[in-house]
Amino acid sequence: MKLVIAAAALLMVSCAGPGGGGSTRDTWGHRAGPRGFRTVVLDAGHGGRDSGARSGVTGALEKDLTMDMVQRVKRELGGSFAVRMMREDDRFVDLDERAARAAAMGDVLVSIHFNSGPSSVRGPETYYWRVDSHGLAVRMQRGMAAVSPAENGSRGMVRRRLRLTRNPEIPCVLIEVGYLSNPGEARLCSDAGYRQRMAKAVADAIRGQAAQGDAGTGMLPPPIFAPPSRPTDAKE
């Protein structure tokens, strides 16, 4: 009996229509990307006792740069969207709590991070998992790559099951603006003008998705039935 119910639930999900009308909320996100949405959740990565990456080059902390970025993106979005902030100050918010809160807060979630890795690697990256997040991810990565003056060994756009790409019940992407471990990119990320250009690229990606849906972002990836991500799955 339980199996039958599960199968029926899967069928209902796979029959969900394309985005654009009504709610963007569903567990799997196996549908086209949203269009016409008005409420955006911005998540400044890390915070409080969790500083995230620290640049050995500039000393900048990821949690401070992410907070600066969400404020810039919010200003860029102006009055055309209702913007909800996952955190507004330097406080710790658990990843699972962020994922759980997101769907009640808005229509799409954009989580902003800065990267760390080998010192030679540089370039923005965008992570997504849900089918309905693909178009927004393409727009994010395109926009940030156009601002970034150089890339080396970075992953670009990646479909990865993270707690903030699989678990929220709304379209969601996690962006890594740049590598704080790369001397050149770390200096750029500490430059307010550069962060402003990146923030505009992020806001433009959101505006583009809301106006055009997935148009011009390529074929949707296949749906994957994978359970919610766990703390042990991958580092964010």
Ligand SMILES: [Zn+2]
């Ligand atoms: Zn991070």
